Amino acid sequence: MPGTGTFVIVGASLAGAKAAETLRAEGFAGRVVLVGEEERLPYERPPLSKGLLLGSAEPESTLVHDREWYAASDVELRLGTRVTEVDAERRVVRAGDDEIAYDRLLLATGSRPRRLLGGDENVLYLRGLDDSLRLLAVLGTGGHLTIIGSGWIGLEVAAAARERGVAVTVVAPEAVPLQRVMGERIGGVFADLHREHGVDFRFGSGVQELRGSEVVLDGGEILRTDHVLVAIGAEPNVGLARRAGLAVGDGVLVDALHRTSDPAIFAAGDVAAVEHPGYGERIRVEHWANALHSGPAAALSMLGRGSPWTNVPYFFTDQYDLGMEYAGRLTPGATVVIRGDLAGRECIVFWVDHGRVVAGMNVNVWDVTDQIQDLIRAGFHGHRVDEIRLADPDVPLPELLP
Incomplete structure (x- = not known):
């Protein structure tokens, strides 16, 4: 496991900041450089379309860490700085007018609106x-x-x-x-x-x-x-990776350990198309939970102690009096199973494909997200549920697990 050297993170995002935090929490004693194009400290994005617009959140509340945390953690911040080139052969990045040599590089360059x-x-x-x-x-x-x-x-x-x-x-x-x-x-x-x-x-x-x-x-x-x-969607910022000669498609292509086609370069967050053992394919997820958890996962892999990515995609929203959490991925032809009162907007909606739960959404029903995700993970291993019992609110969700 590398304990020294220079780890560079391109993208002062939630994924990038959480990766830096993980490196220090795991005892990495080398140099950590976090480079971002915005002048702002890394922040979380969900409030941008929710609390900030409603006036229930202030800009400062979105910060991942305050400025003092980066200094105390010995994380070098290069804000307002664009990385224009990754020279994978020499293992350097050009950041503004400087070149920074790296031993490990994490790309957390995110996505941009179409x-x-x-x-x-x-x-x-x-x-x-x-x-x-x-x-x-x-x-x-x-x-x-x-x-x-x-x-x-x-x-x-x-x-x-x-x-x-x-x-x-x-x-x-x-x-x-x-x-x-x-x-x-x-x-x-x-x-x-x-x-x-x-x-x-x-x-x-x-x-x-x-x-x-x-x-x-x-x-x-x-x-x-x-x-x-x-608001017609987003596309991953793969230009830097493509110019560096990395494999790209709908995102930077990485394996289940967030490793790119170059063994010294990793990718996380919106930009990463991750090989997911449960889905049997690469998936790219743009939601907050993915950035929150994939940055640390990539950091662990940079340290040589990563594990395969098995997280279930997750999203939440609040609109008027409707609060909702959604987990999983819809597959074509999946059957909709309603557990509760859909018309009254107090229910759990499941999508079931050949008996396997592939997605679930709890609407104004709380403390069930973990159970929904457990059912989806069970489906990764072929577990099938009885749709009648799945729809019955009197049947506890854990009883539907293997």
Whole structure:
């Protein structure tokens, strides 16, 4: 196990900061350098579309660590610095005007919002803290916000905007929100929730053009608006890895130990497409829990004491009076099993594929996430459940485990 030398982390993100924390907690005595493009200390992103927009959280509350922690932990911060090159042969990174030699390198470069052509200063994106603060200022002016995209970010912003009295129109090509991650039936629940709070949906429509205060839809309809939020997903920042000659696809390709095709380079967080033994394929997850846990997992692998990645994807959201936690991955053709009152939005929704639980969502029902994830992990090993008993709230979830 390496105990000295220089470990460089590119990406002053949640994954990067937690990796640095793990290195020190595990007794690594060498040099740790954390490099990030933003001037801000590493922060957590969930509040950017939730608490910050609702006014229930302050920017300082998002920090992973305060500045004093980095000094006390002897972690060198290089903020406001862009890494432009990784020379894998020489094992150096070019950070600003400097070259930093490394013994181990972690790429935690994250992802960036997919963009639409056109528009002007009224077109917004939400990725970083500065984006959130700009959006907060916009919501404070009232008016009308058009959101392009009906995924998690789009819906969370729609909920925050409505609670602040802003008129909202959501435009999406699907038939319901979240259709690709939850299917049409459960996506319809979220559509109903937002309609009850005054959101206007334009489903089955794409955007032809952003033109000042006008959004031109594919069919020619023109929506007049004060501001536009483009929330059509994200793409991994793989440019640095690709130029370094690493294997990339939908993300930087890593094995179950977060190792890239170069034995001295690792990747974690949004940018990493990880070989997952349970799913039998590489998966890339952009949610908070993945960054929180994959940074430490990669750090352990950098120290030579890692273990295969078996975490179940996890996400949470709060929209109006609906609180929800979602675990797993939807597979095509999975059966929906409802445990509780779906219409009253107090239930657990399961997705079952040939008897295996592949995903679960608890809606306004709490302290069951671990049990849901246990059922999903059991499915990795072929365990099948009785759907009638799965739907019965009187049957404790642990009784469905092998």
